[in-house]
Amino acid sequence: MVDQSIVGQHLESVGRATATANFALSKYWGKQTGGVQQPAVPSISVGIQGLTAEAEVRLNYGTNQEHEIRIAGNPANEKTCRRIETLLDAVFAHSGRKAQAIIRSDTRFPIAAGLASSAAGMAAVAGAAWIAAGLDPGDRSAIADCARLGSGSACRSVHDGYVAWEPTDDGSIIRQVASADHWPLELCLVRLDDRPKKVSSADGMLHCMETSPVWSSWVERAFLDAVEIEQAILDKDLEKLADLVEANCLLMHATTLTARPPIFYMQGRTLQVMETVTSLRRDGLPCFFTVDAGPNVKVFTAPGTAQTIKTALEDMAPIDVYAIGGGLTAEESSI
């Protein structure tokens, strides 16, 4: 799969990959103390077709020069560079060979507005680096472990469909709960604001852990939610899933609103959309909301009903409709 060639005096190899964003039905919000990007709570996500990031990683074994990392055409900031260096070191630990990496990554949707761009981007970078290093693209657990070092939620983008990420005694595991075909829910993405968020997820979750008085309730409930949410997915029970997902989201946001000082990821219009979604459901439309570390609302709907829900909500904001699915595709390599 990997094409390694002598280019000039150097040995180079190239990997390419695409990965899709994933949205959490039960949230990753909190890290283990002492771990490296390990979750304090279990989370379950669903991949989204069409919210795609792509990456190319060129490994140059003939030089000691620093890595070169460009995202959306611009040099990556210092924090992103540090995270990608850690991710690359994990890949090199598997391959047994270090190299200079020249990385190009881009997303086809707004970055850092609560649309999980970092998850898709880091999963694509991990997949491309893995392929470039000549490693087995079928080893999804190992790729997920590397992707997690770039962005925690990125590990959920290595599988398609419904994916669980769970803390263990010595780290975490990632597993597919069900494929998208099992229950092809649809998504209305209510786009209230595409600007980057003011507080990163990493800073936000740490601040909530340190200052919110409801933190321990959140952690305790998150473990129960993950079990019940997985069962509701397996049972295709939309009423139950709706109740659990909305409650999980609101308890996560309770930690942000009760932190000192508080963090406002939601906006006034976020609340209006959430309330409208709950009243649509009371009127018999099969839909429910969730909101991440940003103001936009993700409205999941039963198969075949996204257009109806979109029509009911489109006076409030622009809405994009997506199918679920997604995952990581590590592509053919070439020089």
Ligand code: 2P0
């Ligand atoms: C989630 N979020 O489960 C939750 C819900 C935000 C709210 O995963 O520091 O960007 O890179 O591990 O992965 C955002 O967390 O944070 C996130 P890092 P990441 O989707």
